Amino acid sequence: MKHFSYDEWLNYVKDEVNDKAREELESHLYVCDQCLEHYLQALSVHESSLPLLSNDSSFTDLVMAEVSKQKEVVKKPSIKSKKPFYQQVAFHYLIAAAATLLLTFSGVFQSLATYASAVEAPQYSKEKRASVTEEVIDKTFAWMDSLEKKEANKK
Incomplete structure (x- = not known):
């Protein structure tokens, strides 16, 4: 991850960066705690030169009014x-x-x-066919019976 220096954050606070760099710096603040710390330091050093709000409550009311206007625009589909x-x-x-x-x-x-x-x-035939296992067992018993008969004949 690329980190930005304190000087780059100071230029950002002074508004001395181009739009592309501004977007890159702002998106980087979401993922990097180290750079956020540099940004906050630059902001505290340069705090005296930043513009002051004359009336905080009216500013908040204006922002909330804009947000509600944006919500109405999103909710109403165009004809x-x-x-x-x-x-x-x-x-x-x-x-x-x-x-x-x-x-x-x-x-x-x-x-x-x-x-x-x-x-x-499916209709194979009318007679029921034995399963493969039953056929194997039957053949095994028949083979064993034939072996027993051969042993009996030898005696």
């Missing part, structure tokens, strides 16, 4: 920014509802339900 009808939410809901009704009455959903039930329950 020119009104969206065309095809970009409004109600229009999209209307199109979706119309498409749903059309598909329902044309029978598309019914045919999809029939297809889904056919896919869901």
Whole structure:
């Protein structure tokens, strides 16, 4: 992180920096405590040359009035920014509802339900097939039985 010297902060307080440098210095104050300390030192040294407020309460009232004006401007959308009808939410809901009704009455959903039930329950054959595990167990027992028979025949 680049830190600014005390002299740079003193120039900032004296208003002897260009706009780009001013923005850079101001944004740096948010993240650097060391430079904030330099700025406060420069401000306290040069405090006597800064302009004085004649009436603190009237200054606060003026600032608050400007803030409330800005809030009103943000809250009120301009009439020119009104969206065309095809970009409004109600229009999209209307199109979706119309498409749903059309598909329902044309029978598309019914045919999809029939297809889904056919896919869901496949018909391999009428007889029930054993699982792979059961088949492996059956073959293992058959093999063991054949081994026992061979042992019995040898005796």
